[in-house]
Amino acid sequence: MKIKLFIIVFAFMSIQSYSQNWQTDFETSKQLASDEDKIIVLVFQGSDWCAPCIKLDREIWSTQEFKDLASDKFIMLQADFPRRKNNKLSAEQQEHNNKLAETYNKNGYFPFVVVLDSEGNQLGSLGYEKITPTKYFEKIVSFEN
Structure with missing residues (x-):
């Protein structure tokens, strides 16, 4: 029994260490970006209905290649707009995402990816592109200059 529990805990911790550290709060993201000298990558997505959003997640955000590149450079901020009932956000989170959309995704x-500095100023934007994670990373970084 103890071995099974250990395996389950180990598997969960392993999954957590490889997952993208997504933020969902803009103020927290700005503070982290300021503290860690990083830029914010704000991703507007429809995680359960938008095919290009799902592709962007699968082909870029979820790859170990992108995670390794992004970890020292970006604060990843997610503004999700799911449609299915079972994926519904809290009213507070939905309102937060709506405000972000009013400002950055009118x-x-x-999907819509907005690159921001630590104060929330827009540096650039892009959408889904069928390119490698490294190329996508380079496009994001190019907005800093």
Whole structure:
């Protein structure tokens, strides 16, 4: 029994160490970006209905290649707009995401990636592109200059 428990805990911890550290609060993201001298990558997505959003997650955000590159450079901020009932956000989180969209995604594009400095100033934006995680990383970093 103890061995099974150990395996379950170890597997859970292993999964956690490889997952992208997504933020969902803008103020927290700005503070982290300021403290850690990083830029914010704000991702507007429809995680359960938007095919290009799902592709961007699978082909870029979820890859170990991108995670390794991004960990020292970006604060990843997610503004999700799911449609399925079982994925519904809290009213507070939905309102927070709506405010972000009013400011940074007025046209309602999905996926839409906005690169921000630690004060929330927009440096650039992009969407889904069928490129490697390294190329996508380089595009994001290019907005810093």
